[in-house]
Amino acid sequence: MENASLFPKTTKALLDKKAALAPDNIDAWRNFSKAVFKAGALDEKTKQLIAVAVGHVTQCPYCIRAHTSQAMRKGASKEEIMEAIWVATEMRAGAAYAHATIAMDEMEKHHH
Incomplete structure (x- = not known):
């Protein structure tokens, strides 16, 4: 992929490392996202x-x-x-x- 260095492949390990850097924030964001995308x-x-x-x-x-x-x-x-x-x-x-x-x-x- 031509933009591989600009947009790295998302891996579970990378996502876990990113989340671990601000666990409270990622939990809040995930809950917010679930609430926003729930049917209403x-x-x-x-x-x-x-x-x-x-x-x-x-x-x-x-x-x-x-x-x-x-x-x-x-x-x-x-x-x-x-x-x-x-x-x-x-x-x-x-x-x-x-x-x-x-x-x-x-x-x-x-x-x-």
Whole structure:
């Protein structure tokens, strides 16, 4: 894999070592994560589709893998997953364009 050094393979040993460095924090995060992804007003599939979209916006390869897999386990189709990714794409592009208002405001201060 071309990015192997940038994104190392996740192993149980590596995850255990990482967790051991801050055990209270990892326990709190794991409990928080379980609570967030539990069915509530939104079902589990919808929450996983949101996570897939957000993973693309935050550009977290680990999140993309994990939540795409979870979304499929919760019944999401490939088409639903791709639509969620396109929503993320539009939001990321839209946010960049929306922030052009800041550049416009700054340009207006310079009447060259």
